[in-house]
Amino acid sequence: MLDAAAKTFFHLIAQNRTLNKLASRYGMRKPTSFARRFIAGETVAEAIEAARAVQARGMLITLDLLGESVTNLDEADAATRAYLSLIDAIVASGIERNISLKLTQLGLDVDKASAVDNLRKILGRAEPEGFFVRIDMESSAYTDVTLDIFETLWTHGYHQIGIVLQSALYRTEERDLPRMNALGARIRLVKGAYKEPRNAAHQKKLDVDAAYARMTKKLITDGHYAAIATHDPRMIDVARQWARDHGVAADRFEFQMLYGVRRDLQAMLMKAGYRVRVYIPFGRQWFPYFMRRLGERPANVMFVVRGILVDSG
Numbered sequence: 001m002l003d004a005a006a007k008t009f010f011h012l013i014a015q016n017r018t019l020n021k022l023a024s025r026y027g028m029r030k031p032t033s034f035a036r037r038f039i040a041g042e043t044v045a046e047a048i049e050a051a052r053a054v055q056a057r058g059m060l061i062t063l064d065l066l067g068e069s070v071t072n073l074d075e076a077d078a079a080t081r082a083y084l085s086l087i088d089a090i091v092a093s094g095i096e097r098n099i100s101l102k103l104t105q106l107g108l109d110v111d112k113a114s115a116v117d118n119l120r121k122i123l124g125r126a127e128p129e130g131f132f133v134r135i136d137m138e139s140s141a142y143t144d145v146t147l148d149i150f151e152t153l154w155t156h157g158y159h160q161i162g163i164v165l166q167s168a169l170y171r172t173e174e175r176d177l178p179r180m181n182a183l184g185a186r187i188r189l190v191k192g193a194y195k196e197p198r199n200a201a202h203q204k205k206l207d208v209d210a211a212y213a214r215m216t217k218k219l220i221t222d223g224h225y226a227a228i229a230t231h232d233p234r235m236i237d238v239a240r241q242w243a244r245d246h247g248v249a250a251d252r253f254e255f256q257m258l259y260g261v262r263r264d265l266q267a268m269l270m271k272a273g274y275r276v277r278v279y280i281p282f283g284r285q286w287f288p289y290f291m292r293r294l295g296e297r298p299a300n301v302m303f304v305v306r307g308i309l310v311d312s313g
């Protein structure tokens, strides 16, 4: 994780339309193009192919159709329809039935009720087919509304859904983790990918990590099939050690990592007998997701520059 200034820099670039257009034109053009390291492709077929390859390595998957912050209801409807056809394609393909989505992709910024309707439509198709649907967590401006929507749906009987909590936010440890755990919800614990203000979030990596480690321990012993979503070997060691010390079997929780990140660690954990789920993002709107990944690790910027030079050579 970079410091706050660098995170801000990458978030600003992520919002730049010209760069977005340029990157979208070149980033996926060829099988070797730079964005393919982190994005499975732009089409459902490419995503399913990537999922098959991950499953062939013995790992679990979740598919994420990229898109966020839509600005009108037509776009939200289009995203909802795209998710419905993704569900059909996954069923037809025979790969694992597990998807992740974002509420702003379904129209949360435009109209909350419409976003909830859209989510219900997706769950209406997904749940009878045995899918698990994870609602990703976005910036802290959306934490309350995301948790409220999750809780409402949960109390209305939708139990094949899961939530995400971020250790960077002050509120998570005291309020959100106990609240979601009390519901019986499946929680994915992450550090948090968004640039957050000082009054909402730890600014130092050390503090984000310490909170992550404490919450990992809570979730391993008191959670409901927790997902420890990190590439940080020290956090992974905390989870393994805590589970061993408290007699929690390896199939009572899972590790999750992003497509293209620390494949060595993914393979090592799997060999050691743990469940590893790979988050596979795909779709045409990959630029903001891609920029967040660059913002997490400076070495990735050089990787992109090299990729562009090779591609244009």
Ligand SMILES: Cc1cc2nc3c(=O)[nH]c(=O)nc-3n(C[C@H](O)[C@H](O)[C@H](O)COP(=O)(O)OP(=O)(O)OC[C@H]3O[C@@H](n4cnc5c(N)ncnc54)[C@H](O)[C@@H]3O)c2cc1C
Residues within 6 Å of the ligand: 001, 002, 135, 136, 137, 138, 164, 166, 190, 191, 192, 193, 194, 229, 230, 231, 232, 233, 256, 257, 258, 261, 262, 278, 279, 292, 293, 294, 296, 297, 300
């Ligand atoms: C399955 C999954 C789902 C996620 N869902 C959400 C979500 O819903 N909401 C949200 O806010 N965040 C989400 N995230 C992102 C998360 O919040 C972090 O931003 C991201 O995982 C980086 O933090 P880290 O825990 O890997 O630790 P860090 O301390 O950032 O990194 C630890 C080590 O991991 C490796 N690493 C980390 N990131 C990269 C990278 N991009 N490229 C190469 N190596 C890297 C490096 O070796 C680094 O030293 C998700 C992450 C995962 C794995």
